[in-house]
Every structure is written in C-alpha cells, then in structure tokens.
Amino acid sequence: MTRLLTWHDEWSLNIDVLDEEHRGLIEHLADICHRFGPEASPRRSGDACALIDALTDLGEAVREHFKREEELMQTVGYEDVAEHRTEHALLMAEYTDQLRHWRAEGIDVFHEEAQEDARDWILDHILGADRDFAKAFHEIEDHLTSAGHCHDVAARARLNAARRYP
Template sequence: MKRFLTWRDDWYLGIDEIDQQHLHLVELINQVADSVMTQNSESSNDGGAMRLVLQLQEETRQHFRDEEAFMRNHEYPQVSSHHREHALLQAELSDLIREIEEGKRRLDIETLTSLKYWLIDHVIESDMDIARYMNSR
C-alpha cells in the first residue's frame, strides 16, 4: 500500500539525531492517515486517529526542544528565529486540534493534507538551513 507521506532522501540533514526524529514524525503522520482511511465514514472524530494527532503534538514539542538544544550546542546563529518558527508551528497544530475538538473541522483527507505540508514545508525544509550551517563549518 502506498504511504500517505513518503520520505525523500533529500530530506536527510545528515544530523542523525534530528533525522531519526523527522523519520519518526513522518511515520506518525502515516499512522494518522492509516487510521483516518480505515475508520468508517459515520464516525467523524475517530478516537484512534485523534489520539495519534495528540501524540504527534507531544512528540513535535519534544523534537523542537531537542532541535533547539542541538542548535544552541553548535552555536547556530539563527536559533532565536528558528525558535519563533517552532512556536508558530506549535500554535498552528494546537489551532487545528482545537478546531477538530470543537467540531469545526473534520479529521479527514483535507486535514491530513494540511498536516502533511505543515510537516514538510516548515519542519523539514527550514531545517535544511541547519544542515547548510553545519556543512559550512
């Protein structure tokens, strides 16, 4: 079965600790997708899928913490702007979760697609700057 979000090799930063966490977040989004696709259409807020979204929120929080610690340890100059971006991403995810909980949004393919781009556009692509910085040293 084709995965909802397929990892691409050019997303590797070459920083093992961060890469492993990114792979794990991609896997979690795939688990959310699997859960959403297999749930029956009447139950809009399937507990299993929602539990995985909350897990994604928790693990993202930890990932951002670890990534910021890594950046500080390596004296990455843009750590404060990257931190602001992380805060914004967490706020976006919290908003999305609140909308689902309040019944304003369904955990459906459209929401899954938002989650997918939330992860790859920001979380992975902007982290490429960290890789570039590490390579330039």
C-alpha cells in the same frame, strides 16, 4: 494519500539524529492516516476521541522534537537559534489552533484535506528552516574539520557533542 507520507531521501538534512527524528514524525503521521483515514476499517475510523488523542500525541512528539532540535542548535552555536525557536513556537501555536478546530468540528475520520494540512505543516518546516540550519551545521563541520582549525577546542567539543546528540 498515505503513499505521500513515506519518507523520501531527498528530505534528508544529512544530520543523522534529525533525519531519524523527522522520519519518525512522518511515520507517526502516516500511522494516523492509516488508522483513521477514509480507507481505514469502520472499526478504526469514526472514533473522534481516539483520533484527537492520536493527533494530540503527534503534536507532543513534534514539540519534543523541536526542543531537542533547539538544544542541538545551541550545542553547535547556531547563530539563528532564536529565530528558529520563534518559528517552532509559531508552528506549535498553529497546530494547537488546528487541533482545536478539528476537536470542535468533531472530526472522526482523518480525511485527505486534514492529512495534507498536517503533512504540509511538518514538511514545510523540515524543507525550509531546518534546511537552513543543516546548511549552517555542515559549514561549521567543514570549517572545523579543515586543515588549520584544529586549535578551536571549544568548537570541536561542541561539534563532537552534536554528533553524540541523543
């Protein structure tokens, strides 16, 4: 299963900062799979508290990523930022519910079904709503860099800020 948790270039949005963060989230999840998956050494898997802590950390990393992503969307003037923010809230509620379920279940091995659920939870958003944002971002970028649009100082400033986005 963990081989599926390697970053694939076709997942790229061609927005460096987001691709870097997405890659980091995939690597974070892959690390959990390696440390707590069925193939992990018995010393590493079988620790329910450590697994739940690792999954909680992943959720917090995703929450922070969503916050930064929304700030970037605001910066460039993305018109669907409210809808995207709502999707983020729903995704975090879904993850919190799944985490409660895993905790109640006493999950101590991150089995393949749980790995797939977590992977799909992250990737469905990257390959769906984030692709929509990337398309709009690149359209804004293309519009502002085309001839005759250099007079829109505020828009160019937002785009430059987005390029420097932490």
